[in-house]
Amino acid sequence: MEEHMILWRKGPWTAEEDRLLTEHVKLHGEGRWNSVTRLAGLKRNAKSCRLRWVNYLRPDLKRGKITPYEEKIILNLHAQWGNRWSTIARSLPGRTDNEIKNYWRTHFKKKGQMSSNDSAKLRARLLKRQKFQQEQHNQLQLQKNKEDMKNLLLLLEESNNKVVWRHQDMVHEEMSTVLYPIMFNDSQRVVETNSMYEDFVLWDGLWNLEDVPIATTKGLGEWCETEKLSPEPLFESSLPLFRPPLFEGRDVYILGAANVGKSAFINALLKWTLYEQVANAALDCQCLEVAKDNCDHLPLEIDEYELVDPVDILTPLEKLGFWNGMRLVNLEYSILT
């Protein structure tokens, strides 16, 4: 009854009001906002107090601009959840639903049709990612075989064995000899199994080999032995160190360095993993850490050093074709989980 007689203050909060509210919360904790007015001497209603605390005074709030990485999270989550701002905010510690909502409306809402297109693309991305993850899950049974293969690779590396490549003659010199590993010397092990074929379907979908604009003289389906990788030491200290990518909660990271040559990349892949595993790793991880240096092939803007969604790299690369994908070796990047 008494409350109806109170003229609640509205509008911007003063420093004194902030101080009173902060003191009150320190003493009594969050909640019971209706009592704030009485106990703290504020002429604000309960909702106003709660909002002020939640959106502005809370000590764990992150100040400053939304980072590109946060923006990508917002975009992805909005594609997934729509306008469920509080749900999105839970994935961004220190950011409030109000802040995210405002950011979205400011930066994306007005783009109208374009944003809906983006949203559709993002949904497609998410579906694609989910598909990859599902594929990966389905292929867990094959994991052991791949682990064996990896071990074999290590053995091969040590014994300087021959590697069989799938070769495509490339017009561009840069692309003339880079290959992706399929199988090993027959004497060691032929890994052209159904599972490998499925893996290639998967990989081919990622890089869209059929869309490679550069002519090849050998058929896409043609397998041939072409070259042996260099027996010299695989890595200098600054060269990339690839670790076996994911698989069910295992740490995944790929550390690269600037000016990494493609052979080093290939060797690294040979040393540690298969392409599709790298692809899955990239798609499965949260972000890539990308440095500006030597990433001019990246299909997105990089400011200094930042985290990006791997999909933002891989999806455009998919359109460029497999060989351009190899340019990833020129990046300094890491995959984090």
Add this chain to the structure above:
DNA sequence: AAGCTCATCAACCGCCCTTAG
């Protein structure tokens, strides 16, 4: 310099859900 436009964001509003009595 003045006026206008636009972006930004704090704050408010109304609806809804949960919970306690």
Add this chain to the structure above:
DNA sequence: TCTAAGGGCGGTTGATGAGCT
């Protein structure tokens, strides 16, 4: 079971400042 209080959430408004003409 009903009701009111408390609180969460998404949509909207309005003040402010920066940039442009």
